[in-house]
Amino acid sequence: xxxxxxxxxxxxxxxxxxxxxxxxxxxxxxxxxxxxxxxxxxxxxxxxxxxxxxxxxxxxxxxxxxxxxxxxxxxxxxxxxxxxxxxxxxxxxxxxxxxxxxxxxxxxxxxxxxxxxxxxxxxxxxxxxxxxxxxxxxxxxxxxxxxxxxxxxxxxxxxxxxxxxxxxxxxxxxxxxxxxxxxxxxxxxxxxxxxxxxxxxxxxxxxxxxxxxxxxxxxxxxxxxxxxxxxxxxxxxxxxxxxxxxxxxxxxxxxxxxxxxxxxxxxxxxxxxxxxxxxxxxxxxxxxxxxxxxxxxxxxxxxxxxxxxxxxxxxxxxxxxxxxxxxxxxxxxxxxxxxx
Ligand code: MRU
Numbered sequence: 001x002x003x004x005x006x007x008x009x010x011x012x013x014x015x016x017x018x019x020x021x022x023x024x025x026x027x028x029x030x031x032x033x034x035x036x037x038x039x040x041x042x043x044x045x046x047x048x049x050x051x052x053x054x055x056x057x058x059x060x061x062x063x064x065x066x067x068x069x070x071x072x073x074x075x076x077x078x079x080x081x082x083x084x085x086x087x088x089x090x091x092x093x094x095x096x097x098x099x100x101x102x103x104x105x106x107x108x109x110x111x112x113x114x115x116x117x118x119x120x121x122x123x124x125x126x127x128x129x130x131x132x133x134x135x136x137x138x139x140x141x142x143x144x145x146x147x148x149x150x151x152x153x154x155x156x157x158x159x160x161x162x163x164x165x166x167x168x169x170x171x172x173x174x175x176x177x178x179x180x181x182x183x184x185x186x187x188x189x190x191x192x193x194x195x196x197x198x199x200x201x202x203x204x205x206x207x208x209x210x211x212x213x214x215x216x217x218x219x220x221x222x223x224x225x226x227x228x229x230x231x232x233x234x235x236x237x238x239x240x241x242x243x244x245x246x247x248x249x250x251x252x253x254x255x256x257x258x259x260x261x262x263x264x265x266x267x268x269x270x271x272x273x274x275x276x277x278x279x280x281x282x283x284x285x286x287x288x289x290x291x292x293x294x295x296x297x298x299x300x301x302x303x304x305x306x307x308x309x310x311x312x313x314x315x316x317x318x319x320x321x322x323x324x325x326x327x328x329x330x331x332x333x334x335x336x337x338x339x340x
Contacts, residue, residue: 016035018034026195053268056092063079128161131265169205182218183210224258236336238329266339
């Protein structure tokens with residue numbers, strides 16, 4: 001059955017990449033039409049499109065755009081090199097570009113553009129299917145009447161259409177299993193309040209927004225039954241990089257015996273990373289911490305650190321939910337089997 005799309009974070013229309021500009025949500029739903037792959041790179045860096053699978057898909061369409069240029073071989077090569085490194089932590093980005101490079105290397109010139117577009121479409125369609133499978137498998141793990149806490153945005157905005165962690169929540173809600181969702185606002189860029197709240201509210205799912213530092217208090221009151229988040233890169237031992245603050249949640253969840261789930265497609269598993277120490281952690285501009293929506297919230301000149309991600313050790317994760325099955329710690333054997 002064809003999937004229904006409430007929206008697409010990334011699309012291709014008449015020779016252009018179309019991105020839902022996530023920096024403008026929730027105030028405005030603005031779609032950018034991009035005709036130059038370099039602008040796709042800028043949009044990834046500026047987080048107009050964000051979330052591990054979504055930046056991979058955007059980059060894949062960016063490479064397809066490059067094939068429409070006057071010197072397609074050179075442009076495709078440049079696009080692959082530049083787009084693969086636009087952000088460092090999400091492995092889906094390099095993974096998607098590597099797939100595009102493989103197609104480019106074997107396509108004859110007259111078929112280059114159509115072959116690359118077909119591959120980008122395939123990556124997007126596979127992500128949609130993976131999200132829905134993750135949603136089904138994850139929903140089975142949640143008990144009736146669950147109050148679930150999620151962090152950042154691992155929804156359709158972050159993947160393509162449906163979402164991983166939010167796919168689990170949407171799917172469980174469809175089965176009547178969700179009583180409430182606690183949405184971490186997710187400082188500094190507020191992906192929880194701006195994006196997750198937008199995405200879940202339009203599905204009619206009951207949510208409450210909380211500041212990131214409220215999660216422990218809620219857990220201590222027994223008001224959280226499960227935590228579900230996404231991931232940007234999963235090492236083969238199960239250590240998982242995700243939005244800064246995820247590790248803190250996992251420690252709190254362990255303290256309060258709350259199950260902690262990571263929902264991620266197998267394209268987020270990095271076979272070259274044996275453990276979390278080999279995952280590069282992006283550090284972003286200090287101004288993202290010292291300002292809020294452009295307004296200073298710290299004295300002028302105050303320094304800040306802005307780690308975009310942290311790593312949750314595999315042993316703190318109750319299960320990693322992939323499209324092919326669920327891995328529980330110790331994860332390595334199962335994850336490698338699922339990947340093969
Ligand atoms: O910096 P972001 O907004 O790109 O970070 C996104 C996340 O941390 C998501 O949880 C992750 O990419 C999983 S998306 C399905």
